Amino acid sequence: xxxxxxxxxxxxxxxxxxxxxxxxxxxxxxxxxxxxxxxxxxxxxxxxxxxxxxxxxxxxxxxxxxxxxxxxxxxxxxxxxxxxxxxxxxxxxxxxxxxxxxxxxxxxxxxxxxxxxxxxxxxxxxxxxxxxxxxxxxxxxxxxxxxxxxxxxxxxxxxxxxxxxxxxxxxxxxxxxxxxxxxxxxxxxxxxxxxxxxxxxxxxxxxxxxxxxxxxxxxxxxxxxxxxxxxxxxxxxxxxxxxxxxxxxxxxxxxxxxxxxx
Numbered sequence: 227x228x229x230x231x232x233x234x235x236x237x238x239x240x241x242x243x244x245x246x247x248x249x250x251x252x253x254x255x256x257x258x259x260x261x262x263x264x265x266x267x268x269x270x271x272x273x274x275x276x277x278x279x280x281x282x283x284x285x286x287x288x289x290x291x292x293x294x295x296x297x298x299x300x301x302x303x304x305x306x307x308x309x310x311x312x313x314x315x316x317x318x319x320x321x322x323x324x325x326x327x328x329x330x331x332x333x334x335x336x337x338x339x340x341x342x343x344x345x346x347x348x349x350x351x352x353x354x355x356x357x358x359x360x361x362x363x364x365x366x367x368x369x370x371x372x373x374x375x376x377x378x379x380x381x382x383x384x385x386x387x388x389x390x391x392x393x394x395x396x397x398x399x400x401x402x403x404x405x406x407x408x409x410x411x412x413x414x415x416x417x418x419x420x421x422x423x424x425x426x427x428x429x430x431x432x433x434x435x436x437x438x439x440x441x442x443x444x445x446x447x448x449x450x451x452x453x454x455x456x457x458x459x460x461x462x463x464x465x466x467x468x469x470x471x472x473x474x475x476x477x478x479x480x481x482x483x484x485x486x487x488x
Contacts, residue, residue: 229319230264231257234297248322257298257312265321266293270347273324276340280318281311283372285340286328288402291347296340299362306362306371306385329487335407336399336483341367349402352481356392364388366397369481376416376446376479386415386477389466396464399483407485408455411448412463414441415477422473428465432458443469448482457488 228244229251241253244267263278270292277284278296298312338350343365345351350370358364368385375383389395410429415421423444429437435456441449461483468476 227265227321228267229321230266231255231261231319232264233258233260234262235260249320251319252317253319254316256315257317259300261298263296263298263319264293265289265296268292268294268321273329275320275322275324275328277318277320278340279311281308282339285338286324286333287338287340288349289347290349290402294345294348296342297344303362305381306365306368308382332484332486334482335401335405335485336370336481337372338367339371341370343367349400351400351402352387352397353400354387354389354395354397356390356395358388358390361388364390364477369397369478370399372480374413374446374480376413379415379417379420379475379477384415384417386479387481388475388477391474394464395466396462397478397481398460398462399481400460401458404457404459404488405485406455406457406488407461407483408453409484410451410461411480411482411484412441412451412478413446413448413480413482414444415479416443416445418443418473420473420475422468422471422476424466424476425469426465426467427463430462430464431456432460438465448480455485 227249229249230242231240243251336350352366352370354366363385369387373383378384424441427439
């Protein structure tokens, strides 16, 4: 496997590193607009552990392609990340094969701080039919980045999935393979009185299972839903009903899905 950093317009490598099972790239230099990190020479349909920056947690992901390109966020796209991410003149990036015990254990199967709009072939992946004004701080990926700070909204660490006041808003977690799930934790944003909250919703599973859920006004606690284990490839949250409150701004901070590999 190989890690390369280069600018998309000239493809001249700024730094590279390769290894058979665990590639580590520690390099001196600054990221510029248009820079990408490419992970190449990968085995498709294999689990990897990726660390994209020293300030961002590792991600256990399924990669279905032989290469992945990660675009370094700048300007508005950077607002949903730690301000220290991708900054400075010394950086650490790594990728390795995931160990069997990491893959097979019971865990939050939706967690992926590595997720991006632009990344394809990497799972889990979050997407939605609406994101408020197309802004990074309200993108679907924020709901699976592992950051749970519910008491405000906007820039990191308060990034969330925002619905732009859209009544038919829905968000989907795509696992990219079949998994067995039996518990979901939803953390709704709680920047009251700015925020509204949902009182009902529907969880729809790829296998046809549908679960109507009651939701509450909560500050920092998860809303937990347990059910008989289901084999699924994706889960969708939709049919969201707002509370009778003057605010038009409900939002989702985190969407956790617990289970095992199928």
